[in-house]
Amino acid sequence: MNSVWQQLTLSNLQLYQWRGASYLYRLVGLLQSWRRGSYVMQWAEPIGALLVALVLVLAPFVGRSNNALIAVLLSACGAFWVLLTLSDEAGQRQGLHPKVTPIHLLVLLYWGISVVACALSPVKKAAATGLGKLTLYLLLFALMARVLRSPRLRSWIIALFLHVSLFISVYGLRQWFFGAKALATWVDPTSSAAKLTRVYSYLGNPNLLAGYLIPAVALSLAAIFVWQRLLTKALAATMFVVNSACLVLTFSRGGWIGFVVCLFVFLVLLVYWYSVQLPSEWRPWAMPVLVGGSAAVMILAVLFVEPVRDRVASMFVGREDSSNNFRINVWSAVLEMIHDRPIIGIGPGNQAFNKVYPLYMRARYSALSAYSIFLEVAVETGLIGLSCFLWLLVVTFNQGVQQVRRLRTLTNRNSFWLMGAIAAMFGMLGHNLFDTVWYRPEVNTLWWLMVALIASFYVSPIADTSTVEELKVEG
Numbered sequence: 001m002n003s004v005w006q007q008l009t010l011s012n013l014q015l016y017q018w019r020g021a022s023y024l025y026r027l028v029g030l031l032q033s034w035r036r037g038s039y040v041m042q043w044a045e046p047i048g049a050l051l052v053a054l055v056l057v058l059a060p061f062v063g064r065s066n067n068a069l070i071a072v073l074l075s076a077c078g079a080f081w082v083l084l085t086l087s088d089e090a091g092q093r094q095g096l097h098p099k100v101t102p103i104h105l106l107v108l109l110y111w112g113i114s115v116v117a118c119a120l121s122p123v124k125k126a127a128a129t130g131l132g133k134l135t136l137y138l139l140l141f142a143l144m145a146r147v148l149r150s151p152r153l154r155s156w157i158i159a160l161f162l163h164v165s166l167f168i169s170v171y172g173l174r175q176w177f178f179g180a181k182a183l184a185t186w187v188d189p190t191s192s193a194a195k196l197t198r199v200y201s202y203l204g205n206p207n208l209l210a211g212y213l214i215p216a217v218a219l220s221l222a223a224i225f226v227w228q229r230l231l232t233k234a235l236a237a238t239m240f241v242v243n244s245a246c247l248v249l250t251f252s253r254g255g256w257i258g259f260v261v262c263l264f265v266f267l268v269l270l271v272y273w274y275s276v277q278l279p280s281e282w283r284p285w286a287m288p289v290l291v292g293g294s295a296a297v298m299i300l301a302v303l304f305v306e307p308v309r310d311r312v313a314s315m316f317v318g319r320e321d322s323s324n325n326f327r328i329n330v331w332s333a334v335l336e337m338i339h340d341r342p343i344i345g346i347g348p349g350n351q352a353f354n355k356v357y358p359l360y361m362r363a364r365y366s367a368l369s370a371y372s373i374f375l376e377v378a379v380e381t382g383l384i385g386l387s388c389f390l391w392l393l394v395v396t397f398n399q400g401v402q403q404v405r406r407l408r409t410l411t412n413r414n415s416f417w418l419m420g421a422i423a424a425m426f427g428m429l430g431h432n433l434f435d436t437v438w439y440r441p442e443v444n445t446l447w448w449l450m451v452a453l454i455a456s457f458y459v460s461p462i463a464d465t466s467t468v469e470e471l472k473v474e475g
Helices: 002-008 015-021 032-036 040-062 067-086 102-119 124-147 151-178 206-226 230-248 253-277 283-304 306-314 322-340 350-359 373-409 415-431 441-456 465-473
Strands: none
Touching: 040 067, 040 124, 040 151, 040 441, 067 124, 102 124, 102 373, 102 441, 124 151, 124 350, 124 441, 151 206, 151 230, 151 441, 206 230, 206 253, 206 415, 206 441, 230 253, 253 283, 253 373, 253 415, 283 306, 322 350, 322 373, 350 373, 373 415, 373 441, 415 441
């Protein structure tokens, strides 16, 4: 059984064998002679980090009003990654952290399935646009996975993102205290929550803001353990409290689900990390105490905090809530779309969805997406694409847990960044189980940042003994 799991998760995949047989990999090194004489390329990794930083800083502020700017930045990131790859030293010793990981292979496979879905789409032109967007995000992932292998650049990029998210959350809290005009019908006007102020900060939508803040909450919590000085720890704690408060005040039910899932997964990993330091007789009780304590906190919040009680109750009233009713009608139509094209879907992207969905939609229930990330993947790339996406998740989480285990044996505090990335991914999946803000640039860039963060810690299973010392000084 263990062998089957290792094969499924590609845990013992010998990537050097793939490199030796891959025609694609032979392109690496075509420009290596040019790179040796280039002064600019001596700063290749910092330049890549700067491009990534520009995307992370600008996406939450211009994601809606100027998608063209984000597209240009993503294109620049993709082009720079291609340049880096073509100018790498051919046959260069990969050391502990190879540039290609099992996560990369699954991402490439998913992209290939999307290409086939586009080619077979009934709306090929619209699907080609979606494929182009997906390609840009995946190239961003490839660049980030490479840049984040540097502990210094990794820390710098995470700190930058956390400061941007703090700025956004502070403005969200200001909206709570001083009021904010609702820019859309976010609350059922007949519900008890109709008069609530739902903050949206610079992102213009409370659900989108909640999706953006989930990774900010996870990484700010991780920063409390990673940053060592008292002032930086205090800053990390402030970030965590402010980000969490702002997320709660979005009153996004999906965001709350993601928030709870994110915190629970982080606490599970935290208990796992510190369990070896507990007395042997306490270790079996660590997880049950965590689960019981978490359940107790949630129950008390539902019982005694009226806004929480109202929002949670609205999740279980079915069609009586207008938001629930809308989603149920959209899901019914989407399931019919999947039934008609179950193998390879209609093609990637929201434009393809917008072309096909009107043929299936219920009267008065137009939609721009499937309102569930898993249904969206299934309708765009079929059951083949959904299977690949789930496989990618399994491989990514398995690699993350493996590296947490490795770094725990070395007492390397950078492991907490891994915990934050894993928790953030679980939280974002929990949120987008009933929404699809995952596809917006503000959130999608952060999703691939989390995946890249996990991939950047990957260690080859055949790392030679001469590189073991790198483990002790990493970070």
